[in-house]
Amino acid sequence: MVAAADPREAVIWAALDEIPDPEIPVISVVELGVIGGFAFEPDTRGGERLTVDLLPTFVGCPAIDVMRDQVGERLRGLELADEVEVRISFAVPWTSDRISLEGREKLRASGFAPPALMAIGAPSVPESDLLTMAVVATCPYCGSRNTTLENPFGPTLCRAIYHCADCRQPFEQFKAV
């Protein structure tokens, strides 16, 4: 990782924070938690390479190539390194707990229920607990918990569909994974 003293680190985070998620553009790739980390390394031609790890939300997410291109293009524009490499990584599995508090609030404000928190740092939730965890979401429109899971699969891999019995709105939830 970049040493805390490297002033380029803050510049990079700020630049990445301006890149919207291609499918849910109200939140940035930083708020979504898909930036696994970055580092400066010597490249083969005696210069310096900036390597960024991108963690896919879902293995088959079709937006990942768009994200990779956008991250690469933005960081190359900063001219902080001779080359920029963006790698898809599974070294740390992306989980919905990686969405930041600001990101969760932005999701809610735009009509997406944020995913249920799955106890940060805990080992993965046992299979048997998954249904319990997924059954209720808070309605992003009226705040009611009187909601039902209509379909754990939605318009993209990362979304589920719920219905609110109080304000009678269907709504989507960013899936807990």
Place this chain on the structure above:
Amino acid sequence: MTAPETPALDTVRRDALAQLLLATADDEFVIGFWDSEWTGIAPMLEEDVATSSISQDEIGHARALYELLAELTGQDADEIAFGRQPEAYRHAALMNHARTDWAFTVARRYLYETADTVRLEALARSSYEPLSQLAAKMRREERYHLMHLDTWLRRLAGSDGARERLAEALRTLWADALAVFSPVPGEEVLVRGGELPEPMATLRTRWLEQISPVLAGLGLPGPTADDLAAGAEDGRTRRTDAFRWLHGEFTMVAASERGATW
């Protein structure tokens, strides 16, 4: 930054690992394509969305596995996925069958998802880090598939006509479903090295212990003695006309312009 370097492996170990990756990837790839056939015509709109999403997940998993394989062997992932003749695919015989009706699709998916769960749990412990990391990520997604198929199985088993269709499909599929755990060529090398933490035979037993009581409790048939004894050695090499047809469908675009990118 902990992205793994691909460790250097001797030829025997590398070939065996390539077989394991290919078998797993082909399973995900072919079932993903079969079930994508339901897009637009599933029994109801919500299921249309669900089944399409599950299929998209599987094809995404296959892509990631083909990329691991390509890195290991120096091939091209797209070429592995779309450039082979039908006889060179290594999916389990379970994926040789046509889509058929909804009960058949639910029966096959249930057998596959439960078997895949057992396999992924093992692969997440693989000593080959690129594979264990990917398997850990895939497991988080596959739980949704398992939950969904479990719901469907119970729902169809609850009505007489549907239960009979499910039972019929299970009787047709059992022997071929067991082929998910056919030994991979060179498996003993992988078990010794921990790339495959347990033999396929052990995983097969674990799977049967998990799902037999569930099926029995729903009045659905388990495997017969003949199913259990059926030839495991060609479980991943037998091909059918149904698969040859599907192969023609999923390679059509790639075959129209070899090497094209978009």
